[in-house]
Amino acid sequence: MWTLSPAEIAIVLLSLKVAFWCVVILLLPAMLMAWLLVKKRFWGQSLLDALVHLPMVLPPVVLGYMLLVLLGRRGWIGAWLYEHLHIQFTFHWWGAVIASAVMAFPLMVRAIRQALYQVDPLLEQAAQTLGATPLKVFFTITLPLSYHGLLTGAILAFSRSLGEFGATITFAGNLEGETRTLPLAIYSLTQTPEGDAAALRLVILSVLVSVFALLASQWLERRLIRSQR
Numbered sequence: 001m002w003t004l005s006p007a008e009i010a011i012v013l014l015s016l017k018v019a020f021w022c023v024v025i026l027l028l029p030a031m032l033m034a035w036l037l038v039k040k041r042f043w044g045q046s047l048l049d050a051l052v053h054l055p056m057v058l059p060p061v062v063l064g065y066m067l068l069v070l071l072g073r074r075g076w077i078g079a080w081l082y083e084h085l086h087i088q089f090t091f092h093w094w095g096a097v098i099a100s101a102v103m104a105f106p107l108m109v110r111a112i113r114q115a116l117y118q119v120d121p122l123l124e125q126a127a128q129t130l131g132a133t134p135l136k137v138f139f140t141i142t143l144p145l146s147y148h149g150l151l152t153g154a155i156l157a158f159s160r161s162l163g164e165f166g167a168t169i170t171f172a173g174n175l176e177g178e179t180r181t182l183p184l185a186i187y188s189l190t191q192t193p194e195g196d197a198a199a200l201r202l203v204i205l206s207v208l209v210s211v212f213a214l215l216a217s218q219w220l221e222r223r224l225i226r227s228q229r
Helices: 006-039 045-052 060-071 078-085 093-117 121-129 134-145 147-162 166-171 182-190 196-228
Strands: none
Touching: 006 045, 006 093, 006 134, 006 147, 006 182, 006 196, 045 093, 060 078, 060 093, 060 166, 093 147, 093 166, 121 134, 134 147, 147 196, 166 182, 182 196
């Protein structure tokens, strides 16, 4: 009852792989976007901020369909990628990575953004007056003082990726051994006879991983608050 089968272990490993690469590809874009929204003032900033957070309010299926139109094999960009570079995201685990990254992006940006707000701008200004370049200021002052937010965002993005369903099944498909992550596997098992026991095992595992991720995120937030006092 409580022992995972080889197929279920493969599903868990695939989900962890997808979540890991989701975090990896989001780190730099999320840091840059959070820094841009916090440190700069420009025309259209509110619109950009709204677009960044759009995945939090749109149905995941809508975003999956938009990815399909854009990056699908016959999509606006996907057709060119497949024709010239033989790159295909649909029915491939990288498609699941992209879908979960789109859904997790605003969570990581928000976490890093909150941490950047806690950085004293006087420290950054002092470093600049001493001759430090903006890039050096970022890596020696801003990033070390806001790394807790980066870790929190990474944990939230990781857990969000593990729970992603709608965008993934719409864009990447539900292919066993390739794109069938934990949520998709649970859905598939509930649709098959005698799949309840396996579905229950995966549900419990998903809950445990999610609870651990949230507890780790809360611990990092509390540590960040104490470090700023």
